Amino acid sequence: MTLPGVIRRLHPRDPRLYQIATLASLLLYGLTWLDFEITAARAILILATVLSTQAVCDQVTAGRLMPGRPVAVNIKSALISGLSLCLLLRTNRPELAVVAAVLTIAVKFLLRFRGKHLFNPTNGGLVAMLLLTDQVWVSPGQWGSAVLFVFLMASVGSVVVMRASRSDVTYAFILFYGAMLFGRALYLGEPLAIPLHRLESGALLLFTFFMISDPKTTPDSRAGRVLFAGLVAFGAWYVQFRMFRTNGLLWSLAACSLSVPIIDWLLPGDRYTWLSPPAAAAAGAPELRWRHPSTPTTAAFDRFQRRTI
Known part of the structure; x- marks a missing residue:
């Protein structure tokens, strides 16, 4: 993906950016001052794995639904999941951290019902690892009252x-x-x-x-x-x-x-979308997203968006 494409994906009107900033700041502070039970190298490994897995899954999904079209990697969703894993997942074995990161992203693509995720990715990855092995545990998050308040x-x-x-x-x-x-x-x-x-x-x-x-x-x-x-x-x-x-x-x-x-x-209701059409258009999203939904190509693109976001 080109740099302009990345910038468009990181549009400030998307609330996930605030979530990423909050989680990343806490992780950085924890690594620097709170002596979290995770090293910087382990955190980088987890983040690199979730981003790589997201890219592969997006590529596979796009290739099936929209062959020949450029692939937009859902960076923000993967970062939120990866940062949450860094804060909660604990293990002494790096390979298990990698498996947890892969499962966290894969669960979004494999377990779906009518376009919605069945499980929150981080929750699904943590529960899967707790079921698969006794070599992982979840941090209780006892960070001190001042940090908790902030x-x-x-x-x-x-x-x-x-x-x-x-x-x-x-x-x-x-x-x-x-x-x-x-x-x-x-x-x-x-x-x-x-x-x-x-x-x-x-x-x-x-x-x-x-x-x-x-x-x-x-x-x-x-x-x-x-x-x-x-x-x-x-x-x-x-x-x-x-x-x-x-x-x-x-x-x-x-x-x-x-x-x-x-x-x-x-109890039916309206399905949530991260960006409204005007906001996405302002962010430089592809014009294809906002064409009339009856066109076959746009229908495939919409299916891809529902499956990956």
């Missing part, structure tokens, strides 16, 4: 930058999950400092603002997203406090993601 503010900003109509799942999940934690503490007579401590987790913030809020894997309607948030919150609570297993958030999101097609059928 990251929380940046994460809230990412929701503001996103379309406001899609932030409901984030707020609904926090309300449901927080209510369950505090309700359990009150029922057991525990001090409220205990549920507050459970909420002071970088992994929880990453999950809330960058996984469950993924607009490409959540239900299309607002009512569906609120229902989905409640299901995920209850599932996470059940895994942690009834099954007594770690990573309840990840297991719950993966399981509940299978219900999204059913929720969309029961």
Whole structure:
């Protein structure tokens, strides 16, 4: 891809740029000051793998749907997934980090239903690795209160930058999950400092603002997203406090993601798009994207966009 093409893909009106900046800043600060359990070399390896896998998958998909046309690599989506992996995935074996990065991107292309991802890529990659081997684990994200506060503010900003109509799942999940934690503490007579401590987790913030809020894997309607948030919150609570297993958030999101097609059928809504047509046109997107959808070539291009973004 040429440099102008890359610049067009990194258009400032795309909210994913803010997400990338937030995650990259946290990773850089963690590597420099917080002594994250990941080296710079490992982070570069993961990022290079997700970008390479994304390029290969985009090439294969474009070759099947639009033979002979130039391929646009979805850099932003791959970077968000790769940076999230760097912050959460921990392993002592570099080859397992590579496998996790490949699975994270591949799951977007292999597991789909009517043009939507079945699983959030990072969530799918982490859960797959937890199922495949006991040589990986997930960082709890205990970064200290000051860093957590700054990251929380940046994460809230990412929701503001996103379309406001899609932030409901984030707020609904926090309300449901927080209510369950505090309700359990009150029922057991525990001090409220205990549920507050459970909420002071970088992994929880990453999950809330960058996984469950993924607009490409959540239900299309607002009512569906609120229902989905409640299901995920209850599932996470059940895994942690009834099954007594770690990573309840990840297991719950993966399981509940299978219900999204059913929720969309029961509570239909408008499908999310990252850029509106005017914004994409201003970004220098190919004119082909905005031609009348009845033309065969454009229909193939639209199918490619729905499959890869």
